Amino acid sequence: MGKRQKKGDKLVVQERISRLFSLSRRVFKESPELSNRYVKLARDLGMRFRVKIPTKYKKEYCKKCHTYLKPGVSSKIRLSQNRQSKVMVSCLACGNIMRYPYSREKEKA
Numbered sequence: 001m002g003k004r005q006k007k008g009d010k011l012v013v014q015e016r017i018s019r020l021f022s023l024s025r026r027v028f029k030e031s032p033e034l035s036n037r038y039v040k041l042a043r044d045l046g047m048r049f050r051v052k053i054p055t056k057y058k059k060e061y062c063k064k065c066h067t068y069l070k071p072g073v074s075s076k077i078r079l080s081q082n083r084q085s086k087v088m089v090s091c092l093a094c095g096n097i098m099r100y101p102y103s104r105e106k107e108k109a
Contacts (some may be wrong), residue, residue, distance in 0.1 A: 013049045021057045024068050037066040052068045059089070064096040 024038035039061045046053050061068055062075075069075035069091060076090040079102075087097045 010049060013045055013051045014054070017045055017057070020045075021060060025060075027080050028068055028070055030074075032068070032074065035049065039068045040066050047053065052061070059098075062091040062094060062096055063098060065091060065094040067091060067093045072083060 006103070020038045021044040024035040024042075028035040042053065042057075043066060044062075045051070060071075067074055069089065071077050075090050076092060078088045078090070080086045080088060080099075082100070086101050086105065088100045089100070090096070091098075
């Protein structure tokens, strides 16, 4: 491919990234290694073509070791109860902790 990329190319890459993540989700139970490989391929595609991985998929893999995260199997999820409410996702493969903010719904009187 030349230096210039067409807009259609990025759409094809985004579709391929979403397809790889859906395959990763489907294959995880039988072969976690293959699932991790699909995540790595999706990341490599995104970097090569300068396409962002959609936000719905960003929380599905570890940012450090690029392992597909399945709650209870390859990751542990906890909620912090202090002033800054956060969801803490721990990768069981490498021990990395990712923190995502969340807001509670306010109780109505």
